[in-house]
């Protein structure tokens with residue numbers, strides 16, 4: 413069998429040599445299979461491309477795709493999946509946070525037909541800022557309440573899949589990809605391998621708090637229209653409150669003949685603010701979906717290649 417390993421890389425010149433060595437060890441350990449290592453350079457600004465070309469010059473199993481600029485990890489994963497020819501395909505980070513030593517075990521599990529996908533999950537978030545772990549956990553609670561497929565907390569993109577699964581993933585043609593959701597959405601039998609979080613070997617994380625926040629919103633909007641419904645509910649709720657308030661004043665003024673002694677300026681202001689806020693919120697939610705529809709409709713390619721290995 414041919415096994416493809418896909419590695420998205422963005423400014424990973426320091427980490428790549430470690431990873432490549434580890435992959436060579438895996439190749440030696442797993443006998444009876446052929447490997448291809450597919451490096452996707454996602455528009456790095458350091459020497460990542462030279463490092464990858466260096467691997468390819470001395471190793472026929474190394475293939476690569478270079479992007480014309482940074483398109484993001486989702487695009488890099490897609491490009492790698494498209495290029496892969498393997499019967500089994502794995503995606504892994506360049507920084508060794510996805511331990512290559514798990515690969516033999518993953519291959520064995522699929523060969524024994526225990527699953528179509530062997531995915532990995534971190535059991536701890538050690539070495540990660542507390543605040544990030546907290547928001548990550550909140551995000552998974554929230555999203556799982558809204559979407560119909562189960563999106564696992566701590567799940568990594570690191571996974572080994574059968575060809576069938578890869579083809580299903582490639583069939584999902586959306587431009588704004590949220591892989592955690594896509595993986596869950598395509599289905600198939602999944603087995604989870606758990607491992608303890610490790611810190612990256614070299615270089616720096618590409619994620620900032622704002623990137624993660626954006627990622628969370630993208631994830632929700634890509635997989636559920638629940639927020640739109642929320643806007644509707646809130647709208648009904650506020651309208652109902654307004655109606656109750658109206659009835660209350662009607663009874664007070666017309667039936668009980670109690671007139672407003674004090675001008676109702678503060679309460680009025682509160683209501684205007686409240687309702688204004690609700691309207692803006694609903695508009696914002698609508699806008700999120702409309703904006704995304706706009707981007708999908710343009711059907712731009714997910715990435716632009718600048719260079720790649722032949723065949």
Ligand code: UDP
Nearest residue numbers: 420421422454484485488505506617618619
């Ligand atoms: N990555 C990428 N494009 C990007 C950002 C990241 O291809 O725009 C790659 C990166 O090189 C690494 C993987 O995605 O192989 C995960 O990135 P990182 O380690 O920075 O994320 P973290 O492990 O902190 O979640």
Ligand code: MG
Nearest residue numbers: 505507509612
């Ligand atoms: Mg990392």
